[in-house]
Amino acid sequence: MTVKSILSAFIQKLYPLNSSREDGLVYWRECILHALLGVALVLGLVALVPALALAIKEELWGLLVFDICMYLSIVVLVVFRNWSYELRAAGILIVALAIGIWVTISVGPLSGGPAWLFTVAIFSGLLLGLKAALIAVVLNGLSLGLIGWLAFNGHLADGQPFFSSMARAVAAGANFSALNAGAAITVSVLVHGLQETAEKEKASKEIIRKEQARLIEAREDLKNEVEVRKQAEEALRVERDTLDRITRSVGAGLAVISRDYRIVWANDILKKMFGAIEGQPCQKAFNKADEVCSGCGARDVFDNGKEESLHEQTGRDLQGNVVYSQVIATPIRDAKGNVTAALELVIPITERKQAEEERRRLEGQLEQARKMEAIATLAGGIAHQFNNLLSAVSGNIELMKLDDHDRQKYSRYFTPIENSIQRMAKLTGQLLAYARGGKYRVSHVSMIEFVRETLPLVEHALKPTITVETDLPEKVALVTIDVTQMQTVLSGILSNASEAIEKTGHVLISCRDEHITAEQSKETPGLVPGDYVVLSVTDNGKGMDENTRQRIFEPFFSTKFQGRGLEMASVYGIIKNHDGWISVDSKPLRGTTVKIFLPAIRGEAPAIKPVKALNMENSGTILVIEDEEMVLDVTSSMLQNLGYRVLAARSGEEALRIADSHDGQIDVALLDIILPDMGGKEIYPRLLASRPNLRVIVCSGYTLNGPAQEILKQGAQGFIQKPYTMAALSEKLSAIIDLK
DSSP states (O other), X not given: OOHHHHHHHHHHHTSOSSOOGGGTHHHHHHHHHHHHHHHHHHHHHHHHHHHHHHHHHTTOHHHHHHHHHHHHHHHXXXXXXXXOHHXXXXXXXXXXXXXXXXXXXXXXXXXXXXXXXXXXHHHHHHHHOHHHHHHHHXXXXXXXXXXXXXXXXXXXXXXXXXXXXXXXXXXXHHHHHHHHHHHHHHHHHHHHHHHHHHHHXXXXXXXHHHHHHHHHHHHHHHHHXXXXXXXXXXXXXXXXXXXXXXXXXXXXXXXXXETTSBEEEEOHHHHHHHOSOTTSBHHHHHHOOSSOOTTOHHHHHHHHOOSOEEEEEEEEOTTSOEEEEEEEEEEEEOTTSOEEEEEEXXXXXXXXXXXXXXXXXXXXXXXXXXXXXXXXXXXXXXXHHHHHHHHHHHHHHHHHHHOHHHHHHHHHHHHHHHHHHHHHHHXXXXXXXXXXXXXXXXXXXXHHHHHHHHHHHHGGGSXXXXXXEEEOOSOOOEEEEOHHHHHHHHHHHHHHHHHHOOSSEEEEEEEEEEEEOHHHHHHSTTOOSEEEEEEEEEEOSOOOOHHHHHXXXXXXXXXXXXTOOSHHHHHHHHHHHTTOEEEEEEOTTSOEEEEEEEEEEOOOOOOOOOOOOOOSOOOOEEEEEOSOHHHHHHHHHHHHHTTOEEEEESSHHHHHHHHHHOSSOOOEEEEESBOSSSBHHHHHHHHHHXXXXXXXXXXXXXXXXXXXXXXXXXXXXXXXXXXXXXXXXXXXXXXXXXXX
């Protein structure tokens, strides 16, 4: 064997066994590892021989054993190539670390030992990543610190070069560690970035490869399809009468077009669609047009010499309906090869076109629903913050009313302020309804009774010139609704109807049971199959165009002026939150019909508990957990006026500390669900771990659904909606404390 062949075989051994170049950075890291092992194997042997001679001559038996062990370790890592990459990489790094420590101890820190340690951290990041690099930096620091301690305490051999003072040694070690950490981290981050880039490139190549394979397959399919069509067209030219019978049986049209664009002959399929068209200009017969149609296949055959022209054509049948066809035009030649006419094969594709238009319509509906969801999220956040502010304002008003001295002075201001607060609370309720924030109080209700009881309350939304009629059956299935919210729905729809009726008019309210099938559900995304109670409101107003109809549920949208309000937007949110569906059917000058689909249920209405009177002489300790300072202050004052002792916590951690450290009983905790450091769902079980008998009332500017409902499912005893009055707070606390 030649030196070149031996060297080639040696280099071949350095290539990875379990990866290839396609593996990117993994392959090259293994190549670097094998290169390091190869260099260590060769140069280690060169360094080992004189080292052994020196060790034997100087009787340095420790050095002798160390050198032999280190070299044997390298040999083992080279021989056992089937070991995992991580194990072999860790092995060579441990050998290098051991050499660095040994050299530093034997020769001193001002020798090449620290360079070995520095290199270990760099190669750790290169071969094994950031964690390994940081471990190596820490080991280097510990090793140098230990060696320095040994040196200054006289445990190392005398005569080794070392720093003149401990301060210099510490400074040098700190600088070494900082530089070593910076270099190692830089290399690790660079390698990580290269690895991510390589993986993305590999994934992109795989996508491109699959796409190329798909395109090749599609091209072959297309070629096969074109070939089949050519064969069919050839058969058509040869046997026109036979093809006439065939096309009649398969439902395809066939026509011969002369060079002056007149229909020489047409089969029965085309005659049934377009009437007696033979002898007519083709543009007149198919499109009721005076000029030759754009993209005409016959024109491509006559003017451009095409052997085959494929295009789509839009026309109108005998009834005036739009029909879509795919037309294949081919030349008809005489004995001399001159083109005398064109043969057009007309394939109806109206159903396919209608399906595509329906798909686009459904996609538009989906996009509109996504937009409404995004706006709803914003509305919910605004309502939550607004409710916190309202809690502070309404609470302070109630506290002012308790002050006998100031009450006489300011009593005439309280009523308009409270009325304004109620109107603002209603507005936040509409925002939360639009945001689908939840139902406050639900019950099983007959929509027939609901309409009869609600109509007198909301008829004020209609003009006096409008009459209301009802078409209500004797019985319909029950539904689960929040009556107050559903009254808002009916009021909003009637208000919209009133605006649409300019002078006199009428509104019809009807109700019925309806079953939605799977087929009906496909036509209306969002309306799942099942049994529903359908509430319909129809007016004979001026109606609306399609653009207005699609935007009717947008907040503050109005055809009259900007900022109209949230009525129809909140209607949409409330119905969606009741797992229902709402549709609007309207045409200009033809009125509007709004249909509300609510899931039908079976059950009885729950009993309503009487409201308790306000009790100002309570006792007990209440832990208030609230991050909004104004809300915390006013709630604490309200509780103190009710006779309770108050413990205040502005964060979850503070609440948990109070629960652990308070020397005494805590009767109830008022828990806000959104805190700066953790959520109410996380705080609740930790509170119970400290206080197993603690009663918890969840309070929030949002509604009952969502996070609040989850905490109630975990075992919380009650929920109260911000902003709340002192009476509502007193009633809720009394009910919860009475449970004990």
